[in-house]
Amino acid sequence: GxxxxxxxxxxxxxxxxxxxxxxxxxxxxxxxxxxxxxxxxxxxxxxxxxxxxxxxxxxxxVHPERIITNSAAKPGDVLILTKALGTGVLAAGKRIGEAREEDFRAAIESMKQLNKAAAEIMQKYGVRCATDVTGFSLLGHGLKLAKESNVRLEIDSSSIPQLPGVYELLDYGCIPGAAFRNLSYVEAGVKFAAGLDYNLKMLAADAQTSGGILMCAAEDAADEILKKLKLTYKYTAVIGRVNAQETADAVISIT
Missing domain, CATH: 3.30.1330.10 (PurM-like, N-terminal domain)
Structure with a gap:
């Protein structure tokens, strides 16, 4: 903020x-x-x-009473992701000559986009919990937020926005090493649904360069926040919810 x-x-x-x-x-x-x-x-x-x-x-x-941290998520909050995932996959695909030029350009345009508008919208609507999604991936940064807030994140993998061409590269086997390292890092804290699409699992672990914001929005403000974000970030999507953490096991559940 x-x-x-x-x-x-x-x-x-x-x-x-x-x-x-x-x-x-x-x-x-x-x-x-x-x-x-x-x-x-x-x-x-x-x-x-x-x-x-x-x-x-x-x-x-930043005003001391308006600081946005990763430790203030509340049960009932809606999880909103501002940018599509896949910059790591597309960069790897570019290096081996497999990424389509138009898909790589889409990744460049995403990386060029500042999070300034997202910060302003969060301040306007009183969002007090969020995290960047960068090198530790959606899962890594989400895990930190869940632990710091003592909550559980329920994520719908089919709702996670992805840059064009990313799924095809993952299907081809173009998975950066950082994704495997991130997956190893979060393994103990994330529960993956049985039969979860492997490509979507690796997408959630993909390290991002100049990634977006994962924010926890109050349910009564989520629709308006989403509408405002979409004016700047076309891939913005609701990807899940925040629930109470009632057990000592995984703090992220992804289906």
């Missing part, structure tokens, strides 16, 4: 091996996103290194 104020570039890029035009475009893209986020870019730091790495160190503010 924070507001970005300023940012610094953090760049690791080789003096040779990669044209400097690539670095210029990386910095241009970062600067454009800072403008979109409303932050002032104040320079940065560079290191000669390979392979290239780029990020931003961001400073911002």
């Amino acid at each position: 924070g507001i970005a104020l300023s940012a610094l570039n953090l760049v690791m890029f080789p003096n040779e091996r990669i044209p400097m035009d690539v670095l210029r475009e990386m910095l241009r893209g970062g600067a454009d996103k800072c403008v979109e986020a409303g932050a002032v870019l104040g320079g940065g730091h560079t290191i000669d290194d390979y392979p290239p790495k780029y990020g931003l160190a961001v400073t911002g503010t």
